[in-house]
Amino acid sequence: MILAWIHDVVEAVQSCVSGMRTTGRFLVENLRGEGGAMSATREYPEQPAEVVGDRQRGHLVNDADRCIVCHACDTVCPVDCFKMDGERDGDNKMRASRFDIDLSKCIYCGLCVRACPTDSLSMTRTFEMDPQHEGKRFLFRRNSKQVDVRFDAPEMERLHALAAQPREALSAEDRAWLDARIDDRGQHLIGIYGLGFFTPEQKAEADAAREAKKKAKDAAAAAAKAKAAAAAAAAAPKPASVPAPAAGATPAAPAAPPAAPGAPPATKSGPDAASGGSPTP
Amino acid sequence: MTIEASTPSGERMTLNMGPHHPATHGVLRIVVESDGEVVATCTPDHGYLHRSIEKIGECVEWPMFVPYTDRVDYVCAMNANLAYCIAAEKLLQSDPANTFVVPRRGECIRVLVAELNRISSHLVAVGAMAMDVGAYTPFLHGIAQREGVNDIFEKLCGQRLTYNYVTIGGVAYDLYDTAIDEIRRFLDQFEREMVRFNKLVTTNTIFRDRCASVATVSAAEAIAWGLVGPNLRGSGVDFDLRRDEPYGIYGELGVQVPVGQAFAGRKGSVGDAYDRYVVRLLEILESIRLCRAVLELLPPAAAKANDPIGGWQADVGKQVKRPPKGEVHVRTEAPRGEMGYFLVSDGTKALFRVRCRTGSFTAAGIFHHVMRGIFLADVVAVIGSFDIVVPEIDR
């Protein structure tokens, strides 16, 4: 029994000393800076983030020029983080007039990127939410109360302008405008990538334009038909007065570019690994 | 859930361990009724992380459920992906019209990433157990070594934790160019580091005595309570699905299965917390060996690099839109033990039923049995030794 006791004591001392030798070696290695690749601390805010690999899933962006609004991503997305709307442009191609990606819902699984037939969806290598680098189309405020609140660039400018002044100096109207737009529950690093109309009025405008265009087209077609019928009926040589239906429809179509006025085309320069060292202002 | 009332004399104290408690590995609540430092009864209360993942499986299409399997067991997401994908493939193949096979390179990569993920999962397990027992440094070393696996996976599929890499029919991407070298280098370096880790904790007398003869589960008990994986093997039962019901290319690898043998010496007994812990460490060594073996077996890459192997863009994508009717149960060996998927398809795009069987669930089931009469301090060691991950319990 005494031997067992002695053995226990000796073993305890030995194992503790061996453990302390191990940690001591760690300490010396660290002080000498030879900790090995696994333990080299990356001092992130001071040094740029080291993102490895080219399959990085930082966050999701859409290259609107290539998007054909086929809804393949929407179909395959498990969480429904897309909101999209399309219309045909002059070449009779589908273009996104609205394409929102709710980055607070997105789970960065990459299913949509794999599903996208035109490679317009892609994952950035950067993970920092820095709207400054994404153009003005990055809608970066959202929480559970503000799912559909969206801001356009002029609106953002107004927000910042008003924010620079003390609250007492604001007019009642400005204050109400601000209160309606700022959620009182906190700030937001999450964002929605979006393009397209930013207010219901703009959507209505675009819809109206589209309707008008359609009507004009129909009317032109009807007129052409009537003209042709009349011409066929009359068989009179009046070629100059017949406006070609195609010529009438095509110039009218591109009049409604999908983006809102004042906003540059979305996210083209966005996904580049532009934001390096400074994460936040 | 019923909790026994305190004795009228008030000698027993009811302690709520959790749902937020540093040692419960997430949001598990354990209602401990203790008599001083000794645990009288112990009742786990689940559901704090019930995310209805199985129900979601009935709502979304087959491939869309793969990201959710990541979240069933986020510590070994590759294994969870793999289990679901194998089950789905088996169900698809039950239709004689579907004749696809997973390419061999895909099978190899699957086993490779599964074993790498087993390493990183066991690192969390042993590190967290050391932390529960009071040693913080080993935990951080486990975490640091984990970064090696994370780097490899990040280059492989772009994510560090929830990969969505294994797809139905294959894997999402081929290995990147330098993958094989990097994995080899990582394994060599990691093997050396593990020796130091073991010197630091495993052989430490304090640590050993904390775990020896704590929460001993005999082999018969382990089988009766349905323990799986390292918890089962820790009790001395020699059973491993990778060897006994091989899937993928495991059959060719000759998996060696470590079992608990009262590693703590004369103070321990077969099936105690220390055995479960050591079995995990030995499995890490085995996984290192398996990874190297798979790298030997790996067939050369296809002409085009970076392509998905099997899976998404192959015809499997179309087949999952019109799946056959039927049901299937597939079980695989995940780090936390058997991970089985039971899928019932009614021929529509979404599955009719998805059920998963996970190792932590049964491990949590035995808590109230093994935690009677142990010390309060042992409760955390026991939780650590069973290596539970709460979403596996709650799903």
Add this chain to the structure above:
Amino acid sequence: MTTDERPGNRADEQVHMAAVDEFLAWGKEHSLFYLLFATACCGIELMQAGGPRYDVDRLGMIPRATPRQADLMIVAGTITHKMAGRVRTLWEQMTEPRWVVSMGSCANSGGPFSKWSYSVLNGIDKYVPVDIYIPGCPPRPEALIDGVMALRERVKRYRTVGERDRTPYIVAGPEAPFGGHCKVPDFTAKKPDGGGGGSA
């Protein structure tokens, strides 16, 4: 505590108070002890952030197990309806000044479970006031540090001596956007102290 109605001079106009305040804010900024509170997947990344590779201890952040000693709650992971009340309790047990970071899609908006799940809370901001949201599923540890740096900007503007500043703050905006422009909901209507339950 909302002290909007309190009479008296603005604190930041009083020179000495402002100096003290600045010093206190410096201390708060560099000593954000965070609550060891990990529910799900993001918890692993939170651990990794505390690990040697990313080491949030550099920023003066160490984990504390008890909410009393924590300044910052990082809600890392899915919060179910069953858990939400506990999060609220934990938040109430923390002592002022306290901060909340919502980490990952689940805590931000319910994330992957926002659409189908019947049991997951869609956004922790329904229960506790969130200061910073970090996107990602889970966010990289670097993204967490990024969010913490944004939080530190916010902490810097927090006035101990003067009014409570809980205004929203836009990370990418100009220098100090929206200063004092926000209605503060009365999150402290209930007594902040939850009572002796520890973190049970």
Add this chain to the structure above:
Amino acid sequence: MNGFGYAVDALAAWLAGGEPGWIALTIAVLAVWVVPILLLVFPIAALGQILERKIAAAIQRRVGPSSAGLDGPLRFGFRVLLFFLPRARQDRIFAAFCNLRPVRSLLLVSRRLGLGQFVADGIKMLGKEDIVPTGADGIVFRLAPYLALAGAFLPFCVVPFGQHLVMLETEVAALFAIAVSGIVVVALKMAGWGSGSKWSLLGGMRAVAQLVSYEVPIGLAVGGVVLWCGTMDLHAIVGQQYEPGVFSLLGWNVVQSPFLATLAAVFFIAGLAECQRSPFDMAEAESELVSGFNTEYSGLRWGLFAMAEYTEMLLIGALLATLFFGGYQSPIGEEWIVGLPVWLEVPIHGAILGVKVVTVFLVMMWIRWTLPRFRVDQVMRLSWLVLVPMCLVSMFGLAVTLLAAGGTHAGEAFGRVASRPRPDLHWLGHLAAWAVPVAIGACLVVMAKKKHGQVHPALQRLTGGRS
């Protein structure tokens, strides 16, 4: 002589210019008692926290606190000094000052070392909300941290910081130190009970059980030294360890006999337990009891507990050095210091003691970041079944050695006359005093290893041995 020691008497006499009155005496007592604590103990205890975090970081192979430098306090200092200027001017002057090259590099270094971290932590704690939980007993809850601090600081009264710098000279100094540090037990129990939380209660109970148990080995270890030296006066014990010549190291108690070395080890281990350090930190075990007795403490009160813990570590270091490692004496001869004028000698002695204390301090941290935590029953077993028997055996051995030695040291310990000089052994006697017990011990160890020393082959494989 007023019983307050040489330093107090001298200072009081100098102040009063003759026979000191009570005012001069009070001032002198305050100066002599408070100054060492303020200059030696407090800064080391405060810096100890940052040191601890840095060491932990180094052991865990990371960087550690490196964002808080001294720029914050410096800016505050400028603001206070230049209060008459507008803020913008203050800022400009501060920026200009910081851009001076030496200042800038100094600030950068301080930032890298995280020197401002404890300042930041401290002022943050000052600014935290003051909460007394609903279920708590207010008075007890509020009083406990101050008591803990008092219990940690008071024993420093009897620790000799130098030949002329002892705050309280008493014949029962060793007993006083042990007795007074017992206040901590009460404080922790009060904290645990007064918090009204179950975790705190459990932590408090554990703390009391542990502290009371470990008073016994500590007492026995001190008893062994007292047996050897024949006095309880710590200053006299230091004097006992004086050895003339360059090899004054040989006079230290720890090399006098293997039994005293054992007692030193026992004292160190029991001291670890006394200050609740890992591996004995069950009282605040983070992973078991959320934070133990200070679960409900926040802000400054919690900071006081932390300060008390570090102070107690310093105390254990100081007592260990005093009892076994020659106190304030240098290991390379003492005459060259004693010959110096007082104003030079006192700080040198203080520094030597400081080095010894900080060494113990560092080893404690090293241990903390290496070892796991004991369980409650193991802690008790360690105390009663390991440390106490070791103490008893050692005391027996010491007594036998004393008997065998017979003769006494003829000389006189420098500074103070020992009440009983330590035994004077011939060098052969010294050799025998070491060789016999070590030989017996080694035999026993070899036998024990032979009988019980098998390691499981799987574990050997894990640790890189043969498989």
